Amino acid sequence: MRRDEVYRTGSSALVFDIQRFSLHDGPGIRTVVFFKGCPLRCMWCQNPESIHPYREIGFYETICMYRGRCAVVCERRAIFTGSPGRIDRETCNGCGRCVEACPSNALKSVGTYYDEETLFAEVLKDRPFFESSSGGVTFSGGEPTLQHRFLKGFVQRCRSAHIHTVMETCGYFNFAVVKDALSGIDMFLYDLKAIDAGLHTRYTGRGNGVIIQNLERLRSAGANVVIRMPLVPGYSDSPENINAVMDVLNRLGVRTIHLLPYHPMGESKIKPIASSQPYLGLPVLSESKLEEVAATFRKAGIDTVLSGWM
C-alpha cells in the first residue's frame, strides 16, 4: 500500500489540519493536531481526508476560475482543466506545486509535512492560553499512532515544556511497537464503536480484538483513559451494541462514558479529494435518541458525558 516516506523515518509528521482554540477534545483550550492516515475505514467517517497516509490535493470546484495555472506547473501532467474532478489521483504524487500556483485557493493541500521544530513552534503559539485554562495539545487523526516514530520525540518535547498532551485513538495499533510514543501521554480519548467482532469488521474494515486488548493494556499500565462512543444512527446505536459496550465497561470497572452523537458534517469533505467514502445520507442523531442511550447507561450506574469538555 502507498505510504509516505515519513511514516518510516519519523523525520516529519504528515498533518492534515491544525486547529487552535479547540474546546471539545480534552480539558481547557487546546490545539488539535490532526495526523493523516488511518488503519480503519469507518463507513461514517467524518474526516475522509484523514484516511490515506499520503498527501492529497483537495479541489473545490465552485471557486475554481478555470484558467489552468495548476495544469501548467504540474510536472506529472496529472491535471486536466476540462475534467470535473480536475486531478488524476493515480498520477498525482502530492508534490503541491499546483496548490502554490492556484490563486483562488481552489486547490488545497490535504496534508502538510512538519518537522519537529516547526510543529512545536505551531503548538507553542497558544501556550499562554493552555496555561491559563489548563489546556494543551491533542493528537488526533486519522490515527496518530501510525506516526509513532515522529510522536515519540515530539511527545517528550511537549512533556519537558510542561504542555499537557491528549491522544485520540481508535485503539488499532501494535502495542509493543508504539508504546514508547504513548508513554508520555497525559490522557487518552479511546473510541469504542462496536463490540460484536463481526459488526466491527463490517463497519470499520477491521476486527476489534486488538482494540479491546489495547484498552486493557493501557489501563493496566496506569494510563488515564477516557472512553468515548460515537453514536451513529442505525449503526452503533442499537440496544444490543449499547448493552455490549456496557458489559465491557463493567468488566473493566470503567464508570464514565463520553457519547458522541453523529452529525453529517464531514460529507462535504468527500468530494474535493475524490474519496471512495460512501455517502450514507444519515440523519443527525436525534436529541431523544441521545437521551435514551444516556439513560440506559445511567441506569447501569455509568455516568454519561454528552458534549466532551463543554
Next chain:
Amino acid sequence: MRASLALKKTLENMSVYIMDEELIAGNRSSKILGVVLPVERGDMSAVLKHYTGQLRRRPFRPFVISRAEERELRNDILRYWEGRTVNDGKYRLWKEHRLFKHAYLNPGALLSIAAGGTKRLKGYTSLKDLSLGRVLERSNPQIIMNILDVQGHLVVGHKNLINKGLGAVKAEIEQAIGKGRDKAGEEVLRAMARSIDATITYAHRLARHAMLLAGKEQDPGRKAQLERIGANCTWVPEHAPRDFYEAMQFLWLVQVVALISYGSGALFAIGRADQYLYPFYRQSIDNGTITPDLAFGLIQELLIKLSYNLIVIPSVLKASASELGADNQAVTVGGVDRSGNDATNELSSLFIDAIAGLKSMTNSFSIRIHKGAPQDFVTRAIGVYQSTSGPALFNDDAIIPSLVNDGYTQEDARDYAIIGCVEPTSDGNTFATTSGNDISLAGVLELTLLNGKLGITLNRLSPKTGPPSSFRSFDELKEAFRVHLGYNIDLMATGIDLKDQVYGEGYHDPFVSMTIDGCIEHAMDMTQGGARYNFASITARGFATTVNSLAAIRKLVFEEKKLTMKELLRILKRDFRGHDELRNLMSNKSPKFGRDDDGADDIAVWLHSTFCDLVKSHTGTRHDTFRPGFFSYGIHVFDGIVLGATPDGRKAGEPVSNSLSPANGTETKGPTAAMKSVGKLDNLRSSNGSSLNMRLTPDLLSTREGLYKIAMLVRTYFSLGGMHVQFNVVSSDTLREAQKHPDQYKDLIVRVSGYTAYFVDLGRPVQDDIISRIEFGSSGM
C-alpha cells in the same frame, strides 16, 4: 450665561410626565423616544433640513413628528441658528486659516460611487439626500477624515455630586465667587449656580406632578409609589440622597438635565455606578429600607432609561438602517478601587444580572476585569452573552498604565470609566472629547498610492511623495505613507483645535461643567479647560485593511515580484475588472492581520506605533495632549463608499475593517490567533481606546465549562496586553447572511457536538440544520 438661561427656561417650561409603572421620574423631552436636537451645534442641521418631511413619511421606522413641530423646526429653529452654529464657526475659522483645500470631486467616480452607495444602502438613504458636498466639506474635510461638530464624550461627575447634593455644590460655587474672580470667571460660576437652581426647580415640578397624580390615583399600591416619587424629587437632587432609591433618582435627574443642557450626541457616560452607589445600596439593604427586589427593579429601570437615549445620525455614516443611533450613556462596573484592590461588589453583579435580563439593549455596558478579579465575576460577565451581545470587557492591567502614561495619577487612573463604546478616562474629573475626530488609514493609503490624490478627487489633497512606481523598496512606500499620515494628522489636529476654540468661546455647558472636578476651582467652563484633566483625540479606522494591503504589496510587488507597482495601480483603478486572478492572489495568498502571522503582524506593529507617535506629538487648545485610539462606530462603512479598491483584494464599495479587528473573512485561525496578533501591538499607547470585536457561536456559551473556557480566553488575551474585547454572538441571521455572501464569512467556524467545520464549506442541508439548531437553542449548538 446664555446657556444657563436657556436651560432655566427649558426646565421651567417643558412638560413633565411620569409614565405608568415608572419608579424613577424625569424626562428629557416631551416624547418618550424624543431626541433633544442639538441645533446649536449645526452638524445635523443639513440632515434635519433634508429629513423633516421625509422623516415622517418614510415607510421604514418613521419618526413621529407633527406637522406643526416640523414647521417650527424648519422655519424657526433651524433658520434662527443658520450661521450661528458651532459648525458655522468652525468652518469660518478653517477658511480663515486656509486649512483644508476644497476637494474637487471627479464627476465620473462620484457617479459610480453614488450608484454603489445607493445600491449598498438600498432602501435607506442615498448619498444625494445628504447634500453631499456640504457634509463632506464641513464634516469630512480631505474626505478621508471627519471632524464632527460634537465634543461631549465625557463621564458626568455623578460621583462628585451624589454625596453632597446640589445645594451644597451651589454653596461651594458661591464661596468661589466670593474669592474675587475676574469678570469672566465670575460669570462662568454664576451660570453654574443658575443651572443648579433650574435643576432643583425642575425636580420640584416633577414632585408636584407626582403628588397630583397620586391624588387622582385609585390603586393604593400605585398611589404609594407616586407619593414616594414625589417625596424623592422634593429631597433630591437638592440634598444628598438618604437611601438607594433616592440615590437612583438623584443620578437620573442629574443625567437628564445634563442631556437636556447638551442635546443629543453628548455621549455622556455615567461612570462607575457600582462604586458610587454601593454605600447607599449597602445601607438600604442592611437596614431593610428597600428590598433586593426593589433595588433590582430600579437598576433595570435605570438601564432602560439610559438606553432610550437616541441620536440623529445620517444612515450613510452609520450604515445601519436607522438615522437614530444610540447616544450611548455607558455604565461601567467592576475593576479595582483607587488603591488597586478588587472593587467588585454585590451591586456590580446586580448590574450585570440586570443587563442580562434586558435583551436588545442599545446601551453600552462596560465591565472592567483585572488580574485579581474573582473568577465568578468574570464568568458571570461572559454569561451575559447568552442573552445579549451588549457588554464589552475591559482590561484594567492595560488601561490603567496607559492612563498613567497620559499624565493621570495612579489613583485617578485606577478610577477610570468608559465613555461611548471603548474610551477610558478617569471618572468625574476629565474633559477628553474622546470621539468625533477620525481618520481613515485606508484613505491615507490611497493618498499614498495616488501621490496625494484620491480616486474620487481631481485635485491634490496631500503632498507629492512621488509616483509609487518610483519606489525601489517597501521602506520607501512606508515612508511615503508616513508622510501622508503625518500631514493629515497635522491638519486634523489644527482643525480640531479650531473647533474646540469655538466651543470654548461661546458654547459652554455650565451644568455639566459644574459636575466635573476642577471647573469650579478654576472658575472655567469645561470647554475652556476647567477640568482637572484635559485631552483631545484622534481615532483611526480601517486598521486591518491597511495592514493587509501593505502586506500584499510587500509580498507580491517587492518580494515575489508577481506584478509591478504600475500594474497594481492599474488593476486597483479598474476595481479588479478582468483581473480576478490577481485579486485572488491578493486576498488568498497574502498574509493577513489576525492570524498570528508575522508576515502581516510586523506591519501592524509599525502602523500602530507610527499612528500613535504622530497623534501624541500634538497639543491642543486646552493644553491637552491628543490621545490616539482605534475604533469605529459604523463609520468604516462610509470609507467603503468613497474609497477605491485596496491591495488586500477588497473591492471599491465594500466596507473597510472595523477597529482593531481582522478584516471580514480573514480570521481563519480562530480567536486565539487574532488575540495574539492584537497582543503584539504596543497597546498601552493607544490610550483613547481600541477595540477588538469577535464572533462567538452560541454553543460555546451553553455550558458552565464553555463559559469558563471563554473567560480564560479573555483573561489570557488580557494578559497579552489587549485592552478590550466584545463578542457578537452568531445568530441564525448571521448564518443566513453567510449563506448569501460566503465570501465575507470564509472564516466562520461552527461546531456541533464536537465536530467543527467552516460554515461556508458545508452543504446546504447541513447548513440549514445548524441554522435551526441556533434558532431553537438546541443543546448541541
